Amino acid sequence: MRVPSIGWRRFLLFLPLLFILAHIISVSQLHQDSIKQDGQKRQAKKFDHLVLGPAAGEGFPNRLQCKGTKALSKIHHLASSTAGRNLPAFPDQIGHRESVAFVTVFTTYNSTDKLTNAQSDDLVTVGTISYTKVERSLAILNVFINFIQVTMPESNVIILTDPASKFSLSRNGVTIFPIEGDYSRDKLMLQRIRSYIAFLETRLHELRDSQGDVTHYIFTDSDVAVVDNLSQIFHAYPDSQVALTFRNNKEQPLNSGFIAVRGTTDGILRGKKLLEAVLEAYGSKFMKASRMLGDQLALAWVVKSQPNFDVKRFTKQQAFTEQIGDASVLFLPCAIYNWTPPEGAGQFHGMPLDVKVVHFKGSRKRLMLESWNFLNSSSDVSDMLCLVLKSGRTKYDF
Structure with missing residues (x-):
């Protein structure tokens, strides 16, 4: 051995x-x-109160400048004579009324039990009001409507929802529109696209009785604040049927929280077909991300798969149009039409003076309610935006 x-x-x-x-x-x-x-x-x-930090963009041109919550420079639209009103009809459509309607998807889960059996540790207080989880969602929805009715008072709001969803909302200019589907949390983003398509199908049937009137549609998340008139989208770009918002993000360049569709027969048909392509891509390629982001990934796939589409255009904060399938699509920068602190385009350069939509994603829901309360007390949109700018990087208890 x-x-x-x-x-x-x-x-x-x-x-x-x-x-x-x-x-x-x-x-x-x-x-x-x-x-x-x-x-x-x-x-x-997460904080249960607003936490003010430095205002990004200090010293940068064309950015909101703040001293505390006092705006040193005013946002552009306040000087516009059209602020708060829909723009007039096109010259060749005299006698035909044009309007804009905002469409959002909203549902509740076990709302009856939670509203009647609220636990003290489930309550969140904003200002002098305490909310349960369901009441928080309804409060956000109401503030979403409030901003629209202040900025664009002639616009209507349409809420697409699960017929089984139980919530009460009685407000002028607001319509509850039940659509059958699977609104479970894991499938909500997928159902949102389906609900948009089903809604556009009903609009096509109703156009026959519209007598020439045109209603344009802006599909948004309910956690956005519209702070400027958006009618100009449909007037400044009359050849576009659909509008999307983009940012300089390689994997997720498009945000599905803002989709505009021109309210003509041609616009609705092409917008519906584009959403159907997104739905098909969603179901065949991105179901693993069905709970979150699947719709945005599918939307980006449909756009980027078009021949000769130049993705480098997403790196510049300039609006542009491109043919996507059968639709002429207007691409609008998130920095103006879907601004979110601190995510997305412009996050390190402050808030553009011409910002039109503020998106309170994720943990910023308290900030949305606080912003509305602040606007009620100050009546100054620019000062309110300073509050958003200085508070937007903090995680709150929503």
């Missing part, structure tokens, strides 16, 4: 020590990771 060499015997003697050393290193690494995660949790703490 072969006797192990001295070197091998030394190795065998040290082998247990190597295992012990590896175990010590592993435990140490685990401890460091735990400390790091705890630190991240502390950093991600």
